[in-house]
Every structure is written in C-alpha cells, then in structure tokens.
Amino acid sequence: MSQPSKWWWGLIPLAVVWIVATIFTGQSINSDLGNRSTSALGTSVQNPAFSVAGRDVSVSGTVFSPDEASQVASTVDQVWGVRKVLVDTKEPDVAKPFNWGIIHEGSSVVLTGNVPNPTTRDKIVSAAKTAFSGAEIKDEMQYASGAPTGYDGAVQFGLAQLAGLEKGSVSLSDAALGISGTAATRDAYDAITTALKALPQGLTLAKTDITAPAPVVAAASPTPAPAATSTSTTMATATAVTPALAPSSFSFDALRDAGKLTLSGSYSDDDAHSKIIDAAKSLFSSDEISDELKAAPGAPDGFAAAALGGLNALSRLAKGSFSLSGTDAKLSGEALYNGAVKSIQDSFAAAIPEGFKAAPAEIAVSAPAPAVDAPNCQSLLNTILSKSKINFDTGKARISAVSSGVLDTIVATIGRCPGNAVEVSGHTDSSGDEAANIALSEQRAKAVVAYLTDAGVPASRLTAIGLGSSRPVASNDTDEGKALNRRIEFSVK
Numbered sequence: 001m002s003q004p005s006k007w008w009w010g011l012i013p014l015a016v017v018w019i020v021a022t023i024f025t026g027q028s029i030n031s032d033l034g035n036r037s038t039s040a041l042g043t044s045v046q047n048p049a050f051s052v053a054g055r056d057v058s059v060s061g062t063v064f065s066p067d068e069a070s071q072v073a074s075t076v077d078q079v080w081g082v083r084k085v086l087v088d089t090k091e092p093d094v095a096k097p098f099n100w101g102i103i104h105e106g107s108s109v110v111l112t113g114n115v116p117n118p119t120t121r122d123k124i125v126s127a128a129k130t131a132f133s134g135a136e137i138k139d140e141m142q143y144a145s146g147a148p149t150g151y152d153g154a155v156q157f158g159l160a161q162l163a164g165l166e167k168g169s170v171s172l173s174d175a176a177l178g179i180s181g182t183a184a185t186r187d188a189y190d191a192i193t194t195a196l197k198a199l200p201q202g203l204t205l206a207k208t209d210i211t212a213p214a215p216v217v218a219a220a221s222p223t224p225a226p227a228a229t230s231t232s233t234t235m236a237t238a239t240a241v242t243p244a245l246a247p248s249s250f251s252f253d254a255l256r257d258a259g260k261l262t263l264s265g266s267y268s269d270d271d272a273h274s275k276i277i278d279a280a281k282s283l284f285s286s287d288e289i290s291d292e293l294k295a296a297p298g299a300p301d302g303f304a305a306a307a308l309g310g311l312n313a314l315s316r317l318a319k320g321s322f323s324l325s326g327t328d329a330k331l332s333g334e335a336l337y338n339g340a341v342k343s344i345q346d347s348f349a350a351a352i353p354e355g356f357k358a359a360p361a362e363i364a365v366s367a368p369a370p371a372v373d374a375p376n377c378q379s380l381l382n383t384i385l386s387k388s389k390i391n392f393d394t395g396k397a398r399i400s401a402v403s404s405g406v407l408d409t410i411v412a413t414i415g416r417c418p419g420n421a422v423e424v425s426g427h428t429d430s431s432g433d434e435a436a437n438i439a440l441s442e443q444r445a446k447a448v449v450a451y452l453t454d455a456g457v458p459a460s461r462l463t464a465i466g467l468g469s470s471r472p473v474a475s476n477d478t479d480e481g482k483a484l485n486r487r488i489e490f491s492v493k
Contacts, residue, residue, distance in 0.1 A: 095144035164188035268299030309351025315405030377417035442466025
C-alpha cells in the first residue's frame, strides 16, 4: 500500500542531483566542443575565441585570406557534436604604405613594420637568426594586409645585404628599398654595391648610404736620414711653395639633371669639403651624387657658406645649375611650379653671404607632368618620402630650410591629382609625454599644410592631424628607429 507521506521527501535530493548533473554535463559538453574545435583549427586562426551554446559554436579571430575564413566554418562544422557554426573572423587592417624594417647594431637585431601572415613571419625570423647567428632577434612586426607583390623576396634580399654590414638598417616602403650602414669588409662592400645594381624585379632603390670599411694603414717605415747636400739645394727645397690661385680663378660648380648631382671644381679644405658632401646627401637624398671636387688654395673668404647656400636653392629646382667663380654666384634652372620661382630667387639672394655677388637667378618653370589618379598619386608621394624626409627644428614645429626641396616636389605631385583631398598626418617617437607628442605632431602637420597652401594648393583639399607615437614604423628602442618614427605622411582620399 502506497504511503506518499513517507517517500516523497526522497524526491528532493534526486531533483538536486539531476539539476547539478545537468549543469556540469552541459558545461562539460560545451568545454569539450570548444576544445575539439580549437584543436581542429590548429594555427589557421590567430587569437581564436569560441562561444558554445548547446551544440552551436561561434568562432571569432584573425585570418589572413578570404580562403582561410571560408575554411574555418568547414573545419569546425566537421567536429563531431557541432550542429551549427557561426563565423565572425576578419583579416588584419590594410597598411598603406606597407612598411617593413630591420636594424642591426651590436648584438641586437630588431624586426619592425608590417608582415602579412604567420608563415611569412616565421620565414623572416628564421632567416634573421641564420644571417645573424648569435644575435638577439627582437620581433616587433605587426600583422597587416596589403603587402605588395614580391614582398617576401624583397625582405629576403634586404636581409642578405644587411648581413654584409657591420651595423646598419634596411627599410621597405611598399616596393621602395632603403639601406644604410658600414660594410664589414671591403669584399662585402663590393658585393652589396654590385647587388644593388641588379635588384629583384619590381623593387626600386629609394635610398642608399653604405660606407666602406676604413682601410688598414701599414705602419710607416723609419725615414732614412737625408743624404748630405749643398747648402743652396737645401734652401731651395725649403722655400718652394705651391702657387696660390687668385680668388677670381677659384671655381665651384653643381649640376642637377636626370636624377644626378655632379659637383666639380675646387674646395678650400677638408672641413669645407665634408660640409658640402653632407649637405648634398641631405638636400639631394633621392639623387645620385658624383663628387669630382679637388682641393685647391685661393678660396675666397666665406666660400663654404656660399656653396651651401647655392646648393640649398638648387635643391628646389627640377633641374639646373649653380656656380661660383671667385666671388660671383649664379643660379639657373627650372622650378617645379609657378609659385616657387620668386621664393627660390629671394632665398638664393639671401643665402649668398656678404662679400659675394649673386646674379639674379634665371628660373623658368618645368613642363607640368601628366595627371594621375588617387592610387598613383599616393604611390608617388610614398616614393618621395621613402627617399627624402621633411625635417623640423628639434622639439618644434618649424620646418627646416633643408626640406624646401622635398616639399616643392610634394606640391607638384599633389598638383597632379587635383580632384582628391589629402590628409597630412604628423608622427613622433615615444619619448616624452604622449599628450605633448600628439600636440607637437599636429602642429607639424599644420606647418606642412601651411607650406602647401602658401605654394598654391587649395586649403579645402588639405587636412592636418597629429597621431603622436601611436603608429610607429620602427622600434623606439634605438636612435635609428626613433628617427624613422618622427615623420610626416600623406594620405590621398
């Protein structure tokens, strides 16, 4: 005979056991589905995240191609127990320009910039470890879409050249290669310079500054005592001097044409020569420089200052010449746009020091280049900035005078895509307070916009933003990396 009053109390613990079992079993099933889905995907998704509801699985994370995204759903759907798959993966943001860099100094090698996928990243790191055996490899690369055709080959080529340098750096901006440093040996110097004359297909040489190793100088043998000679011969030798050139016959010439700067004539001393070559490398960073100068006495006072002033003005011409004949200075050539003519004439006259006579600069305007669409305009601007840099006074937003040439080139380039807006962005390294960095980067971007509008670019086409140190293209742990991060970029809309 049933007696509910005695047994129904036993249902309560059974119900509790059933509820607990259901909860833990559900959690176990969800965990199992998630674990098996993760295992099935392997490394095809970066930073995968799963959400399991019953037998439905949601997947998010980063993939590196549309094909990988479609494979995710197919792979997880084949996991036993999964009923439905929801995929919310995405590819990395597009980097424009697509930058990459490597810096070798001492026992440290730093990889920076953009890399398109994990497979390529592993190849680059492995190649760096092989090329720089024993060095500490710091991988600071970031994933991005938009790698140019031939990226892998360009990186491997750059790595191979850097391996021949005692210290230095290699950079890529899309397909533009830059390399600088000191060669470890003379053979390495010769091998690198030869390799740079036969670049991989599609790769262009934007900037090169490779120094040969200092030659080994053998110890000098003791100089034997001179043989006895007559008094008259000794006196003649002691008083012989090289005749000095008259100031009017001392000449210096600089010719810029077809991407080449040729320096000829005379220089006064090693210090002046060094200043002239350093200025030429800075002002004409995109040009081949041919140094045919020879030391000679008889330079007029102020020669070096006059030469540097003339080179600065010449850097703003598409092609032209500057000459010093004694104290007479002349400049002629073609400006890149109408608005630059008077500015160049005035700056040339002001740059020639007292004691020299500057003839009125004879400047025409070069024929305008054909119009281009936005992508090609962007590519042209990227190429300009991969070869040259807009410089500012340290810690300030005042544009350095040596940057007038590159800015004039940018003005002419923006003029080739008149239907497009252009965003000018300023960037800094990570030194100091970030709020101050953002303010400084914005002020510098605005200074560039002011130069462009003064040159005739409509203000309605231009905007200026400051991004501080938020978008580095190189490591901030080295001076070279910081220098790369301090930059101005242009984005054609």
